[in-house]
Amino acid sequence: MSTAVRPRADADVTSVRAALRSPTRLRTEVLGGLVVALALIPEAISFSIIAGVDPRVGLFASFTMAVSIAFLGGRPAMISAATGAVALVIAPVVREHGLDYLLATVILGGLLQVVLGLLGVARLMRFVPRSVMVGFVNALAILIFLAQVPHLVGVPWAVYPLVAVGIAVIVLLPRVTTVVPAPLVAIVALTAVTVLTALAVPTVGDEGRLPESLPTLLVPNVPFTLETLQTIAPYALAMALVGLMESLMTAKLVDDVTDTPSNKTRESWGQGVANVVTGFFGGMGGCAMIGQTMINVKASRARTRISTFLAGVFLLVLVVGLGDVVAVIPMAALVAVMVMVSVGTMDWHSLRPSTLRRMPLSETAVMVATVAVVVVTHNLAIGVVVGVLVAMVLFARRVAHLTRVVEVAHPDEDTRVYAVEGELFFASSNDLVTQFDYAADPANVVIDLSRAHVWDASTVATLDAITTRYAARGTTVTITGLDPASRARHERLAGHLAPH
Numbered sequence: 001m002s003t004a005v006r007p008r009a010d011a012d013v014t015s016v017r018a019a020l021r022s023p024t025r026l027r028t029e030v031l032g033g034l035v036v037a038l039a040l041i042p043e044a045i046s047f048s049i050i051a052g053v054d055p056r057v058g059l060f061a062s063f064t065m066a067v068s069i070a071f072l073g074g075r076p077a078m079i080s081a082a083t084g085a086v087a088l089v090i091a092p093v094v095r096e097h098g099l100d101y102l103l104a105t106v107i108l109g110g111l112l113q114v115v116l117g118l119l120g121v122a123r124l125m126r127f128v129p130r131s132v133m134v135g136f137v138n139a140l141a142i143l144i145f146l147a148q149v150p151h152l153v154g155v156p157w158a159v160y161p162l163v164a165v166g167i168a169v170i171v172l173l174p175r176v177t178t179v180v181p182a183p184l185v186a187i188v189a190l191t192a193v194t195v196l197t198a199l200a201v202p203t204v205g206d207e208g209r210l211p212e213s214l215p216t217l218l219v220p221n222v223p224f225t226l227e228t229l230q231t232i233a234p235y236a237l238a239m240a241l242v243g244l245m246e247s248l249m250t251a252k253l254v255d256d257v258t259d260t261p262s263n264k265t266r267e268s269w270g271q272g273v274a275n276v277v278t279g280f281f282g283g284m285g286g287c288a289m290i291g292q293t294m295i296n297v298k299a300s301r302a303r304t305r306i307s308t309f310l311a312g313v314f315l316l317v318l319v320v321g322l323g324d325v326v327a328v329i330p331m332a333a334l335v336a337v338m339v340m341v342s343v344g345t346m347d348w349h350s351l352r353p354s355t356l357r358r359m360p361l362s363e364t365a366v367m368v369a370t371v372a373v374v375v376v377t378h379n380l381a382i383g384v385v386v387g388v389l390v391a392m393v394l395f396a397r398r399v400a401h402l403t404r405v406v407e408v409a410h411p412d413e414d415t416r417v418y419a420v421e422g423e424l425f426f427a428s429s430n431d432l433v434t435q436f437d438y439a440a441d442p443a444n445v446v447i448d449l450s451r452a453h454v455w456d457a458s459t460v461a462t463l464d465a466i467t468t469r470y471a472a473r474g475t476t477v478t479i480t481g482l483d484p485a486s487r488a489r490h491e492r493l494a495g496h497l498a499p500h
Contacts, residue, residue, distance in 0.1 A: 014076040014260055019304045027179075032300030033310030035184045035337075036079055036292050040066075040315050041326060042334055043292070044082045045208040046147075051087040051284050052094040053102065055208035058082040059319050060215040061283025066312030068274035070305045074266030075251040077258065077302050079293045079311055080274060082286040084147075085246055085379055089239045090284065097231065103220040105232040106285035109239035110275030116244060117268030125248050125264060131363040132387035134350045135370025136249055139383055141346035142375055144291045148335045148342075151202065158199050159332045162190055166336025170299070181300040183337040190333040204334070205327030210319045215281040240272070243287035245381035247271050250288035257297050290380075294341050362394040396427040403428040405435040408448065415444040421451040426458035433462055438469050445470055450481030460493040 012018040019025045040062050048058030062081035069080040094102045152159065166186040173182040194201055222228050251262045275285045296302045296311070318326045349355055356364060369390045374383030403422030410416060418436065422428060436445075447466070454460065467477045482490055 013258070013303045014305075016304050016306055019306055025303075026306070028300065029302050029304055029306040030310055031181050031184055032077075032296050032302030032307040034314050035181050035187070035300055036296050036307065036311040037314035037318055038184075038187055038326075038329065039292055039295055039334055039337060040079075040081055040289070040311065041210075041319060042204055042207050042331065043289070044315075045204075047082045047084050047087040048208065048284065050084060051091045051102075053099060053284055056211040056215075057099070057102075057282060057284045058087075059211055059315070060281060061278050061286050063312045063316045064215065064278040064281045064283050065274050065286045066308055066315065068277045069270055070309035070312065072266075072270035072273050073305075073308070074263030074268075074270060075254055075288075076260075076262070076305050077293075077297050077307055078247075078251060078254050078262075078267075079289045079296055079308055080247065080271065080286060081289045081292065081312075082284055083243075083246065083289055085242050085381060086239055086285050086287055088379065089242055090235055093232065093235050100220040100222050101228075101232060102284065103218075103279045103282065104222045104228065105236045105239065105279075106283065107220070107276050107279035108229075108232055108236035109243070109285060110272045110277075110279060112236055112240035113244055113272030113275060114269045115272075116240060117265055117270075117272055120265065121244060122248055122264030122268045125252060128249070128252075128384065128388060129366065129391045131366040132370050132384060132391060133249070133252065134347050135367040135387050136374070136380060136384055137253060137345060137347050138350065138367070139371040139374035140290050140380065141342045142371065143378065143380070144338055144342035144345065146375075148338050151331050151335045156199075156201050159201050159330075159335075162194070162199075162201065162330060162332035163336045163339070166190055166333050167340060170336060170340045178301075183295060183299050183340075186336055187329060187333040190336075191329050194330045195328055199330075202331045203327060204329045204331065207331070210323040210327065212320065212323065214316070214320060215283070217280055218282055219280070239275075239285060242379070242381040243271055243275070243285070244268055245384055246290070247288035249380065249384060250290050250293055253290070254293060254297055257294075258303060260303070290345075291338060291341050294345050295337065298344055299337075299341065362391075362398065366391045366394065396425075399423055399425075399428060403432070403452070405432065414442045415446065416441050417446040417448060419448045419451060423455060424449075424452050424459040424462075425455040429456075429459040429462040432459075433465050433469070436466060436470075438473060438475070441470070441475055443474065444476050444478070446478045446480060448481045449479060449486065450483075452481075452486075453483060454486035454489050457489075457493055460490055463490070464494060 019029055044058035044062040045055045048055045065080045073080065090102055090105055093105050169186040169189060170182045173185055247267060248264055251264060251267050255262050271287060278285055296307050350367065366387055370383045370387030373386040374380055377383065403424065406419050406421065408417050408419045463479060470477045
């Protein structure tokens with residue numbers, strides 16, 4: 001009897017064709033792209049300053065990254081553009097060697113991402129524990145908020161009521177209507193207020209000079225030599241790894257927010273191709289932008305590649321064609337948007353006292369370690385790596401304590417049988433040597449491993465050490481109960497791991 005497979009209700013949520021056929025959904029995608037474009041402008045300018053390049057380099061990177069990844073990426077509705085993490089990695093190249101070496105670094109970094117993507121680096125995401133993911137999300141929310149603090153310090157008093165009004169609009173408007181994204185209404189309304197009342201508050205134009213021309217195709221003016229490769233390769237590799245880490249973590253976050261799947265392998269090599277394109281168009285490179293992505297998928301509820309593509313297109317139109325208009329947008333409006341993004345991004349459930357009491361201490365420690373490292377370094381990738389390492393150490397420590405040796409039988413007065421229980425690897429097997437009574441045991445000892453598993457060479461070396469200690473006292477050791485994988489490992493390594 002055959003059974004019909006029921007299609008998922010959200011099967012076409014990310015479909016571009018379905019969105020184009022629905023005026024309501026298309027409006028959501030278009031407006032989402034517009035809000036993201038407005039939020040990208042000051043971010044791209046500030047990241048350009050971090051990298052030590054002209055604002056055009058960051059803005060052009062945001063345009064080419066967003067447009068390219070809209071076609072190449074594996075996670076619909078995710079926004080890629082110039083980012084702070086990449087800016088920090090490549091800044092030394094600009095300071096020491098100039099812009100052309102920066103562009104060459106971006107291109108090489110993109111090529112490395114393509115290679116890593118095709119090699120299956122995305123599969124490593126399954127080794128990221130939930131506690132690290134929660135820490136990543138919470139650290140992200142903190143970083144987004146901290147990035148707004150400079151715009152709230154040493155500014156005219158009028159900035160504070162403007163930010164408060166912007167937050168109120170974003171919170172209250174969705175209760176009345178969701179036809180237009182609340183962040184867009186807040187930006188337009190606050191811009192109108194500041195222009196009509198001639199309020200002297202910081203604007204987008206104060207962040208940096210906007211470009212007046214389109215990006216052009218170019219080849220970096222660097223010598224094609226081994227020396228050049230040695231100069232840029234370390235920075236390119238760091239950029240590739242940081243970019244992939246942030247992009248894959250963001251893709252996983254968007255999967256959870258939208259309840260739709262993504263192709264992480266395609267996203268990996270797609271990021272690489274987008275960076276190669278960006279380098280040849282004079283951009284500083286980038287990766288997934290978590291804050292702007294949350295604006296797109298959470299605040300604007302966009303779900304398709306249309307919003308990503310239009311974010312890039314609108315960005316270019318706004319800064320090149322409507323630069324004078326964009327320049328008068330008050331930073332207070334964008335600060336209000338990003339503050340609410342940080343509030344919406346934070347996993348508040350993970351911070352509730354009831355959750356913390358219920359959660360194992362090790363899980364909480366991993367989350368706190370991830371958050372702390374990210375906040376201190378301002379680098380999400382480093383925080384994730386440290387969080388995974390802490391989780392691995394705590395897991396190994398916990399599993400190691402589950403291993404034990406028990407005496408199970410005395411078949412005769414010349415024989416004693418020990419049973420070893422648990423997972424045997426470097427952290428648990430090192431203590432195994434001390435758990436046998438070498439002096440008092442009879443002539444024959446049987447070590448039963450039917451309730452254990454041998455995972456590594458450290459365990460085989462430990463079993464050899466136990467056998468050697470008994471042999472020194474004239475005791476014969478028989479190891480039994482090995483499962484096929486453990487037996488194969490033991491037979492291959494036993495007797496060949498003598499200390500030097």
